[in-house]
Amino acid sequence: MATSPLIGQRTAALALSAHPEAFAEEELQEWAAKQIAGGRPIAIDLFSGAGGLSAGIEASGWSVAAAVDLDRRALETHRHNFPGLSLQLDLGDPEVRDEFVGRFENVTVDLVAGGPPCQPFSRAGRSKIRSLVEAGTRDEVDLRKELWRAFLDVALRLKPRAVLMENVPDMGLGDDFAVVRIMVDELESQGYVTQVKLADAWHYGVPQHRKRLILLARNDGQDFDWPEKQPEITTLWEGIGDLPDLDGGRGDRDLTYHQPDEPGPFLARMRDGAPEGVIHDHMTRGVRPDDLEIFKLMDSRTLYSEIPVHLRRYAADSFTDKYKRLGWKELSRSITAHIAKDGYWYIHPDQHRTLTVREAARVQTFPDRFRFAGTRSDAFRQIGNAVPPMLGEAASSALLSQGAAVTGTEDRPRWLDARHALATWGQNQAQSTYWFALPGPGMTAPAALAAATMSSGRFPLDEVGTAVSYFRGLAYFNSEPIYGALEAVPSAKRALARLLPLMRKRAIWRGPDEPAEIVRLNASERRIYDMLRGSDVLLRSQGVLRLAARVAGTSSHETNRLTEGRMDVARLVGSGSEAPTRMAAIRLLAATxxxxxxxxCGACPLATWCLTHRAELALAAGSQDEVVDPVGDCAEVPLDLALPHADHLPAERGELGRCATVTVGVGG
Incomplete structure (x- = not known):
């Protein structure tokens, strides 16, 4: 099929001059002193890209003294739009970090911010690494310099009052928040109080679906005060509806612009500082003739599979959303760096073309005065990689200092102490009759596998303990322990029978994976198996989510289990060698x-830090009523397997509760 002559035409690269107030590197100290004297504290932006986060930070009241990146075009963009230093440095190199930190020896940095590129730790990768460590063929500490570690290293060495890290949600959700948990633990160990939030950008005025993971830290004892969420969306019409119709053309670097007589608040913000009567970079790609025919058939609800077969260039089953026309009254889909390759996800609401550079910048909330260096594709890539400035402003404003540091606060953050108490409690339980529910000396791979196979059956804890005890300390097993367990716990016959193919097979126990594959553990059982063997995983059962939400003072176990719910669990589990013990302890507490x-609550090691418990105590104290923890009628029933902290506990079977037995929470 013939290609339109417009396709393939490249725009000339836009060269941008430095900001008119730019200063030389040797003037950094003097410039910073003037900013601080003028009431603008100093921030630095690591892995800055074009400067979306920098723009938000400056809008909140900081001055960005330096931005660091490797992308030459993005740094040229940053240098044009901001007066601070724009440095092309590889922060993955420790010597380069040393030199960079040294530049600020006599400069008080108030905020270190950035969005380090991050590939989450895959669970498969962590399992393999652990096997290599156990085999002695790999050091326990990975010496590679991941860029998130570089970000954290610079932050901890500069010791700012506040830290802000932004990233995609997959940085947390893709690896059980492993990277985030490590960063939080490191910051809290240095006296910072932290907050981790999955923020929807539209709540802060950004006219697109975009969720970001935001890690905030501060050491001034003050609260994280985010601005109020915007109740209504900023529609695409409010975002780009004023821009001139291209009438089938590709647009240009500079076009005539007529501003509406009564611009709304979003448009007024976008036009602030822009040249009157001119719109920059309102340009896009040409459209292939076959694509033009497709575009003409589409509205905002048309699926690619609904396009006539003879017009499709892609398989509809593989590319279900290959083309997407946006809607005026809706949010745009997330602007990503992929827009630099093609704009099929971003077809204009009523013109038969894809979005322009300026339209994409508007959707990301870059003001019209903001220019992007390089070609059209360079500009699209920089825009797609950026933090929306209005989201950056909302996040950074939550770190603003409200004056002098608060005194009389706890020396150590609440979560740090809660995790320590949880680990200590779990270690004690590993030496008790509950050993079978936690990692420990007797929890070898056969014992962990037996416990995992019973985890989906809602067996009472005493039955689980009895069955798993036959495998305690074994490196492998023959017929004696498995038939002993089957005879002792007949109700678990179906679960334990899955272990029969493993008898007398010593070789399969050399690694953790083959036994699990032979038994065919499901995903939930595999997480429990890995946890009991000491691997760092997060469980997702309702009981675990419920306990974490209560400690955090949220309702995440009811509203956002897969996102905020898992994040609450992550905050409580933390990182490091004790994380598996803490995870198992949460599971045990949720079941008992x-x-x-x-x-x-009197038997719970987390009661001191549990916000739900504290709120109930405060409410009871305020009403001058006697404070009674809501245990219920089952508190009078003695248990054969009582926790060391209490003689009488309520009991649970699944999520309903039965006084006669105690059961482990279902699944992982």
Whole structure:
């Protein structure tokens, strides 16, 4: 099929001059002193890209003294739009970091911010690394210099009052928040209080679907005060509806612009500082004739599979959303760096073309005065990689200093102490009758596998303990332990029978994976198996999510289990060698003391830090009523397997609760 002569035409690269107030490197100290004297504290932006986060930070009241990146075009963009230093440095090199930190020896940095590129730790990768460590063929500490570690290293060495890291949600959701948990632990160990938030950009005025993971830290004892969420979306019409119709053309670097007589608040913000009567970079790609025919058939709800077969260039089953026309009254889909390759996800609401550079910049909330260096594709890539400035402003404003540091606060952050108490409690339980629910000396691979196979059956804890005890400390097993367990716990016959193919097969126990594959553990059982063997995983059962939400003072276990719910669990589990013990301890507490409708807070090691418990105590104290933890009628029933901290506990079978037995929370 013939290609339109417009296709393939490249725009000339736009060269941008430095900001008119730019200063030389040797003037950094003097410039910073003037900014601070003028009431603007100093920030630095690491892995800055074109400067979306920098723009938000400056809008909040900081001055960005330096931005660091490797992208030459993005740095040229940053240098044009901001007066601070724009440095092309590889922060993955420790010597380069040393030199960079040294530049600020006599400069007080108030905020270190950035969005380090991050590939999450895959669970498969972590399992392989652990096997290599156990085999002695790899050091326990990975010496590679991941860029998130470089970001954290610079932040901890500069010791700013506040830290802000922005990233895609996959940085957390893709690896059980492993990277985030490490960063939080490191910051909290240095006296910072932290907050981790999955923020929807539209809540802060950004006219697109875009969720970002935001890590905030501060050491001034003050709260994180985010601006109020915007109740209504900023529609695409409000975002780009004023821009001139290209009438089938590709646009240009500079076009005539007529501003509406009564611009709305979003448009007024976008036009602030822009030249009157001119719109920059309102240009896009040409459209292939076959694509033009497709575009003409589409509205905002048309699926690619609904396009006539003879017009499709891609398989509809593989590319279900290959083309997307946006809607005027809706949010745009997320602007990503892929827009530099093609604009099929971003077809204009009523013109038969894809979005322009300026339209994409508007959707990302870059003001019209902001220019992008390089070609049209360079500009699209920089825009797609950027933090929306209005989201950056909302996040950074949550770190603003409200004056003098608060005194009389706890020396160590609440979460740090809660994790320490949880680990200590879990270690104690590993030496008790509950050893079978936690990692420990006797929890060898056969014992962990037996416990995992019973995790989906809602067996009472005493039955689980009895069955798993036959495998305690074994490196492999023959017929004696498995038939002993089957005879002792007949109700678990179906679960334990899955272990029969493993008898007398010593070789399969050399690594953790083959036994699990032979038994065919499901995803939930595999997480429990890995946890009991000491691997760092997060469980997702309702009981675990419920307990974490109560400690955090949220309702994430009911509203956002897969995102905020897992994040609450991550905050409580933390990182490091004790993380598996803490995870197992949460699971055990959720099955014994922190039930759906009854709790024994007096037996819970987390009661001191549990916001739900503290709120109830405060409410009771305020009403001058006697403070009674809501344990319920089952508190009178003695258990054969009582926790060391209490003689009488309520009990749970699944999520309903039964006084006669205690059961482990279902699944992982």
């Amino acid at each position: 003391t922190c039930l759906p409708n009854r709790r024994d």
